[in-house]
Amino acid sequence: MSVQQLYIDGKFSRLKEWLKIISLAGSAQLIVQATSFVSGILIIRMLPTQEYALYTIANAVLGTMAVLNDGGVTTGAMYEGAKVWQDKRRLGSVLNTALLLRRKFAIISLVIVVPILFYILREHDASWTISILISLALIPAFFATVSGSLLEIVPKLRQEIGPLQRLQVQNNLGRLILLCISLFTMPWAYIAILASGIPQMWMNVRLRLFDSRYADFGAKTDEKTQASILAIVVRVMPASIYYCLSGQITIWLSSVYGSTSTIAHLGALGRIAMLFNLLTVLFGTLIMPRFARLPLNKSVLLRRFLQVMLLLSLLCVFMLCGAWVLSSEILWVLGPQYSDLQEEVVWSVLASCIGMLAGCAFNLYSNRGWTINPFLLIGLSLCTIVLGVWWIDISTIRGMINLQIFIVSSEALMHAGYCIFRIKKIDS
Incomplete structure (x- = not known):
């Protein structure tokens, strides 16, 4: 042969x-x-x-x-x-x-x-x-x-x-x-x-x-294992505390500035994001552990990272098109009290798509023991939130979703860029 x-x-x-x-x-x-x-x-x-x-x-x-x-x-x-x-x-x-x-x-x-x-x-x-x-x-x-x-x-x-x-x-x-x-x-x-x-x-x-x-x-x-885990915790904990707040930023802001019905509407739209759980769980089960086990080889890691992100992006485009075509059907499933959220459905799905890409990029590099400087991460993210709250009208549901899109877009760029940066730093 x-x-x-x-x-x-x-x-x-x-x-x-x-x-x-x-x-x-x-x-x-x-x-x-x-x-x-x-x-x-x-x-x-x-x-x-x-x-x-x-x-x-x-x-x-x-x-x-x-x-x-x-x-x-x-x-x-x-x-x-x-x-x-x-x-x-x-x-x-x-x-x-x-x-x-x-x-x-x-x-x-x-x-x-x-x-x-x-x-x-x-x-x-x-x-x-x-x-x-x-x-x-x-x-x-x-x-x-x-x-x-x-x-x-x-x-x-x-x-x-x-x-x-x-x-x-x-x-x-x-x-x-x-x-x-x-x-x-x-x-x-x-x-x-x-x-x-x-x-x-x-x-x-x-x-x-x-x-x-x-x-x-x-x-x-x-x-020794505890010291190693705690070393990662020390680097990750500030970012985790930040994500405690930013991950549910629209719910937190709504609980302070919005009405009870606004919180319910945001929660209902958030249920649509459950459709992405299939991709997230498959990623965490099949892709992430294999990426963590890859040898420290620059070309292999970069190729695999780009392949994963490209595949996830294509799947997100497919999901976004589906939400646009089936928006009426999705709202019918949620119930009559949410029937006036036709346009918000598509934007909510877009926010979920970008958020999933950001989370996957973060998980890929963090499970190899790489951590971005938490002060840089929190500083950039807080600037993004403050700029978004100042720039976007968050008094409406659509405004809350736009703020979410603005925040997760910056996070996706930051995490993907950092992962590529760490891979590029590997000595061939």
Whole structure:
């Protein structure tokens, strides 16, 4: 057999392997995202506008707490785990060290963020009882979310896609079933939050059992690993704190300057972004771990980075065209109270597209242990926000979406540019 034929056969076998992996992960994720989307629509339709606004605020706070609690721990664990992913004892030590740090950060996050949530809920006419119930319901959902991200590192590193996908499907089906049972009789925000947290807790138990095949949870925590993770945390934490605020900037501004109905409208439009979760999860499961494991080769890393970003950009164009053609149908799904947001749908999807590209670029370089100077990142981002608030009229929903587009566009350029800069700095 000729060398050329071997090359062609090798390329063909790799293509078949990728198609098989993508079809496996894609089919499962299609079910996951479909059930997640149906759950989101069920919440929008079943909760009154006031309750859905409170649910949107609580969800924004939950996302903030998750980012604040992580602070780079998952990134550091992925970075350290990629070095020892074939060593059961050392991988278990990395996970135990990361979980210990995560528990410590969790207490700090709760102490800081829960009082803020309580204050915002009271400002939007939530009673003392409802505010307390929502705050309490958020705690189990929070702990389940932050632990799950660490426990998913093992199957991602080993590319054990099937078991991870099955657990995610079961998790989302469980959430949908709980929502169907509870919301028809108890259409309250704290019930919807609890229905999301309970299945995730069950999934974490199953993930830990799976991880124990490849990671020794009896291994002791390692000070050197902890120091390495904390070094990444120190570099990432300022940016994480910033993203706690900027990631939900429209919701935060609306909670201060907007009405309850504006928050509900923004939350409903944000549900459309769930359509991008399929791409984000596939990226985090298939692409990001492989990029983290690539050798330190300038040409290979640059080629792979550009290929990934080009593919994601093409998929975003496809999604944007779909939103433009099907805007009426999308609003019909959301419900009659959102039928006047025809133009806002397309712009909201555009903001989600650009935000996804920014997040993917950030995850690609951060999971290789590269971190942008946090003061530069925060300084540029704050300037962007201040300029956007000064330049754009944020008194309307369209203005809030325009501000979001302006902010995520600057972040996409910054993260993509920094990743290319770090790759270019590699000594050939």
